[in-house]
Amino acid sequence: IYNEQELRHWLKNIHGSKVLKTCFGLxxxxxxxxxxxxxxxxxxxxxxxxxxxxxxxxxxxxxxRLFDFSTQWFxxxxxxxxxxxxxxxxxxxxxxxxxxxxxxxDILFSSFEHFLNEHKQIAQKALQDIALMGFFxxxxxxxxxxxHPHTHLKSLYPLVEINGRQTMSLVAxxxxxxxxxxxxxxxxxxxxxxxxx
Numbered sequence: 001i002y003n004e005q006e007l008r009h010w011l012k013n014i015h016g017s018k019v020l021k022t023c024f025g026l027x028x029x030x031x032x033x034x035x036x037x038x039x040x041x042x043x044x045x046x047x048x049x050x051x052x053x054x055x056x057x058x059x060x061x062x063x064x065r066l067f068d069f070s071t072q073w074f075x076x077x078x079x080x081x082x083x084x085x086x087x088x089x090x091x092x093x094x095x096x097x098x099x100x101x102x103x104x105x106d107i108l109f110s111s112f113e114h115f116l117n118e119h120k121q122i123a124q125k126a127l128q129d130i131a132l133m134g135f136f137x138x139x140x141x142x143x144x145x146x147x148h149p150h151t152h153l154k155s156l157y158p159l160v161e162i163n164g165r166q167t168m169s170l171v172a173x174x175x176x177x178x179x180x181x182x183x184x185x186x187x188x189x190x191x192x193x194x195x196x197x
Contacts, residue, residue, distance in 0.1 A: 001020070001047070001056055001057045001058075001059045002051065002056045003051065004044065004047070007043075007044075007047060007057075007059075010059050011034070014059075014061060016061060016062065016149065017033065017034070017035055017061070017062030018033075018034045018059065018060065018061055018062055019031055019032065019033050019034065019059075019060050019061075019062050019095075020032045020034065020043070020046070020047065020057045020058070020059055021057065021058040021059075021060070022050055022055070022057060022058075023050070023055045023056065023057075023058065024055075031094070031095065032046055033062060033094055034062075061149070063144070063146035063147075063157065064146055064147040064149070065091070065095060065144050065145070065146050066144075066145045066146055066147055066154060067088070067112055067115075067144060067145040068088070068089035068090075068091050068095075068142070068143075068144045069086060069087060069088045069089060069108075069109070069116065069119075069142075069143055069144070070086065070087055070089065070140050070141060070142045070143065070167070070169045071083060071084075071085070071086045071116075071119065071120060071123055071140070071141050071143075072084040072085055072086070072087070072138070072139075072140050072167065072169050072170045072173055073123070073127055073138070073139045073140070073141065074137070074138055074139070075127060075130065075131045075135065075136040075137060075139060076136060077136045079128075079131040079132065079136075081124060081127050081128065081131060083120060083124075084170065084173060085102070085105075085173045085177075086105055086108065086109070086116055086120075087100050087101060087102045087108070087169040087172055087173060088100070088101040088108045088109070089101075089142075089169075090186075090188070097168075098188060099186055099187060099188030099189075100168050100169050100172040100186070100187045100188070101172070101184055101185070101186050102169070102172035102173045102175070102176035102184070102185050102187070103176055103180075103183060103184030103185060104182065104184075107184060108184065112145060112154075115145055115154075115156045118156055118158065119141075119143045119156060119158045122158040122159060123141040123143075123158065123159065126141070126159060126162065127139065127141075130162075130164075135164065137164065137165075138164075138165060138166045138167075138170060139162065139163065139164050139165075140162070140163040140165070140167035140169055140170065141159060141161075141162050141163075142159075142160040142161040142162075142163070143156065143157060143158050143159065143160055144156075144157045144160055145157070168187060171187065172185060172187040175187065
């Protein structure tokens with residue numbers, strides 16, 4: 001969405017709950033969940049900040065999320081792609097990050113393991129393109145399962161976000177493999193109201 005006219009058109013023609021995302025938001029931050037069909041002054045202000053920076057907003061239908069997860073990879077300078085592992089996210093009702101679960105994939109994914117395998121195949125194709133452009137290093141690929149709004153069947157959203165950096169999921173995987181290789185580890189931020197100094 002590049003301007004107010006496109007925003008109004010999208011809001012009018014896409015029915016149901018929707019979400020607007022900034023291009024550089026992360027961990028569910030920088031998103032606006034919309035129910036109304038016309039933009040409020042708050043939504044317009046949110047959009048205009050991005051438009052003034054020359055950035056569009058990503059506009060999508062709101063999905064009934066069931067299961068958020070990621071895979072962690074390393075692209076070697078010779079373009080070899082190594083899968084390090086997979087983690088599961090805990091998120092709140094707005095999709096904001098709450099914590100990461102790392103552990104044996106059969107435990108973390110259970111009956112969803114076939115979706116993980118499908119995601120890995122799709123992610124690897126995207127990572128091959130990234131490697132061919134000359135990029136290498138750590139990379140995390142986020143995905144999710146959602147309930148289809150019409151059929152209510154579970155569907156895979158295979159590439160939600162690609163993070164070209166070491167992520168919290170990578171930290172969780174490393175800690176889990178070192179501290180409790182046969183169990184699930186949960187890594188999360190804790191709110192602190194005390195001053196660090």
